[in-house]
Amino acid sequence: MKRPITAALAVIGYVIMIVPIIFVVATAFTSGSTLRFPPDGFSLRWFDEALGYEPFIGAAISSLELAVVATALALLVGVPVTLAVHRGKLPGKSLVEGLFLSPLIVPELVVGLALFQQLMVGLDLDNFSTLLVGHTALMLPYAVRVTGASLALADPALEEAARGLGASPLRAFFNVTLPILRPGIFSAGLLSMVTSFNNVPLSLLLQGRDFRTLPVTMLDYVQQSYDPMVAAASTLVLAATVVIAVIAERTVGFAKIFGGINQ
Amino acid sequence: MTAAAELIGVTQRFGSFTAVDEIDLVVPSGQLTTLLGPSGCGKTTTLRMIAGYSAPTSGTIRIDGVDSTRTPPEKRHLGMVFQSYALFPHMTVADNVGYGLKLRKVPSAERRARVMETLELVGLAHLADRKPKKLSGGQQQRVALARAIAIRPKLLLLDEPLSNLDARLRVQMRAEIRRIQAETRLTVILVTHDQDEALEMSDEMVIMNEGRIVQQGSPQQVFPRPADRFVAEFLGYENFLTAADGTPLTIRPEHLRIAEQGQGLDAKVVDVAFRGVDLLVSLDVVDPSGATVRLRADVRNDAPLTPGSSVTVIAPDDHLVSLPR
Ligand SMILES: Nc1ncnc2c1ncn2[C@@H]1O[C@H](COP(=O)(O)OP(=O)(O)OP(=O)(O)O)[C@@H](O)[C@H]1O
Ligand SMILES: [Mg+2]
Numbered sequence: 350m351k352r353p354i355t356a357a358l359a360v361i362g363y364v365i366m367i368v369p370i371i372f373v374v375a376t377a378f379t380s381g382s383t384l385r386f387p388p389d390g391f392s393l394r395w396f397d398e399a400l401g402y403e404p405f406i407g408a409a410i411s412s413l414e415l416a417v418v419a420t421a422l423a424l425l426v427g428v429p430v431t432l433a434v435h436r437g438k439l440p441g442k443s444l445v446e447g448l449f450l451s452p453l454i455v456p457e458l459v460v461g462l463a464l465f466q467q468l469m470v471g472l473d474l475d476n477f478s479t480l481l482v483g484h485t486a487l488m489l490p491y492a493v494r495v496t497g498a499s500l501a502l503a504d505p506a507l508e509e510a511a512r513g514l515g516a517s518p519l520r521a522f523f524n525v526t527l528p529i530l531r532p533g534i535f536s537a538g539l540l541s542m543v544t545s546f547n548n549v550p551l552s553l554l555l556q557g558r559d560f561r562t563l564p565v566t567m568l569d570y571v572q573q574s575y576d577p578m579v580a581a582a583s584t585l586v587l588a589a590t591v592v593i594a595v596i597a598e599r600t601v602g603f604a605k606i607f608g609g610i611n612q
Numbered sequence: 613m614t615a616a617a618e619l620i621g622v623t624q625r626f627g628s629f630t631a632v633d634e635i636d637l638v639v640p641s642g643q644l645t646t647l648l649g650p651s652g653c654g655k656t657t658t659l660r661m662i663a664g665y666s667a668p669t670s671g672t673i674r675i676d677g678v679d680s681t682r683t684p685p686e687k688r689h690l691g692m693v694f695q696s697y698a699l700f701p702h703m704t705v706a707d708n709v710g711y712g713l714k715l716r717k718v719p720s721a722e723r724r725a726r727v728m729e730t731l732e733l734v735g736l737a738h739l740a741d742r743k744p745k746k747l748s749g750g751q752q753q754r755v756a757l758a759r760a761i762a763i764r765p766k767l768l769l770l771d772e773p774l775s776n777l778d779a780r781l782r783v784q785m786r787a788e789i790r791r792i793q794a795e796t797r798l799t800v801i802l803v804t805h806d807q808d809e810a811l812e813m814s815d816e817m818v819i820m821n822e823g824r825i826v827q828q829g830s831p832q833q834v835f836p837r838p839a840d841r842f843v844a845e846f847l848g849y850e851n852f853l854t855a856a857d858g859t860p861l862t863i864r865p866e867h868l869r870i871a872e873q874g875q876g877l878d879a880k881v882v883d884v885a886f887r888g889v890d891l892l893v894s895l896d897v898v899d900p901s902g903a904t905v906r907l908r909a910d911v912r913n914d915a916p917l918t919p920g921s922s923v924t925v926i927a928p929d930d931h932l933v934s935l936p937r
Contacts, residue, residue: 510759
């Protein structure tokens with residue numbers, strides 16, 4: 350190791366992140382009825398309970414709806430805007446790009462509060478629509494970044510080659526550019542869905558009686574009762590997240606999705 | 613000789629910079645024309661205007677006699693091979709080559725036949741189902757060529773098609789492109805900055821410098837008679853001297869002869885470099901105008917030459933080229 354301090358910090362970072370997860374996963378498999386480590390024996394009964402607990406299931410469906418619709422909107426807005434910016438058909442390339450990446454930097458609580466004041470109080474929108482706006486804004490950077498990175502890597506001569514062979518600009522885009530961007534857009538979609546599904550700050554601020562996401566529901570639950578069912582539910586969410594992240598990593602790679610902030 | 617393409621007063625400006633400056637060019641039909649010149653002289657810019665990828669700032673481009681100055685590339689029916697090849701990475705070799713035919717709604721059986729026929733022509737029929745990434749540079753280059761030829765274009769435009777290949781392959785491909793041109797009788801415009809490539813491949817060569825055409829003609833016309841000092845230097849004329857009446861002259865190193873004495877120019881050997889078959893000799897020569905100039909002579913290595921010795925340099929009249937003042 351050339352840089353022992355960096356390496357040590359990395360190890361400490363991993364330990365701090367992973368150890369609590371191990372505790373949660375381990376306690377989810379307990380056969381006892383308290384959230385305790387080490388767990389008392391092994392059973393799947395808390396998974397059974399979690400999957401049968403109506404508020405969790407309902408909230409999971411709500412979260413999924415929100416994640417899917419917000420991601421679709423973010424891609425529908427982010428991909429064309431990035432294309433237009435990169436093709437130089439929009440003025441102020443860096444300004445537009447900065448605007449679309451800004452949700453990464455502005456604290457979510459600030460975004461949440463602003464949306465609460467402007468949309469829910471000001472425009473009297475229901476909390477699903479407000480959450481949708483918030484999550485879409487939060488997911489935009491993924492769409493912009495991935496599309497931008499894929500475009501930067503694509504040879505501009507490809508579209509020209511298609512034109513030369515007889516394709517109209519639109520056809521060249523659909524036959525050549527879009528297929529090249531597709532894996533990037535696909536994994537950006539997956540990751541933004543995961544991010545939306547697991548989001549707490551925005552969802553917490555903008556929750557309502559009629560629409561609640563899973564993380565917020567779980568948070569509420571923990572405040573009242575402290576049993577291993579929450580650990581089981583968390584473990585299920587974790588497993589799903591890991592599977593999706595692996596698929597995303599396999600299709601494009603995180604370096605491309607998270608890299609390129611400075612480009 | 614009919615013109616496949618004609619450029620009339622064509623200019624391309626990028627901001628205040630003039631990349632192509634009022635060029636007039638006639639591209640003869642059914643022949644291979646090269647655009648030759650140093651980096652940045654405007655070769656690619658010229659080719660892109662012919663292909664329709666950028667509109668000239670002013671001037672007219674005719675293709676097959678029709679004014680096409682503002683025609684978009686998809687309506688020009690030309691074949692272009694890009695320096696990066698620009699093969700579609702998500703399509704197989706056959707789909708790349710067939711793409712132009714598919715856009716032209718050629719029925720799939722006929723399309724397949726024409727794709728295979730074109731791949732045969734470039735010697736790649738056995739790789740039809742591969743993806744471009746799995747091909748070597750030379751093979752990718754042939755696919756790009758096949759893709760451009762498959763549509764039977766009015767013009768085949770090649771932008772430095774050989775510059776990404778290693779030296780041996782490059783020399784092989786020169787003959788290969790000539791063969792394909794002869795078999796298809798296509799009109800080809802080939803961009804290169806390699807004078808050997810241009811001399812070997814061209815029917816007609818067009819030499820450019822700083823956005824202008826400085827000389828045009830067959831290699832047999834151009835090589836022995838460079839129009840000015842720039843072309844002379846570009847074609848490997850290294851020696852420049854002045855005649856008694858002040859006319860600038862040039863001669864190639866291999867055309868200078870060295871004698872121990874006799875009629876010729878007085879010279880002193882400065883350096884002798886051994887190059888296997890021959891010797892490269894640097895000399896300080898008193899030219900006909902009386903000035904001392906440094907010349908290089910490429911001579912057989914049996915000459916007994918040592919630095920510092922006095923010799924006579926003979927510049928045969930039939931190899932001396934006079935240049936404009
Ligand atoms: N889109 C553009 N914007 C501004 N300047 C450009 C543009 N395209 C080309 N140029 C400039 O025009 C000049 C000619 O460029 P061009 O690409 O035609 O040269 P070239 O002869 O093909 O050179 P090379 O052998 O290096 O490919 C160069 O100085 C280049 O920097
Ligand atoms: Mg060029």
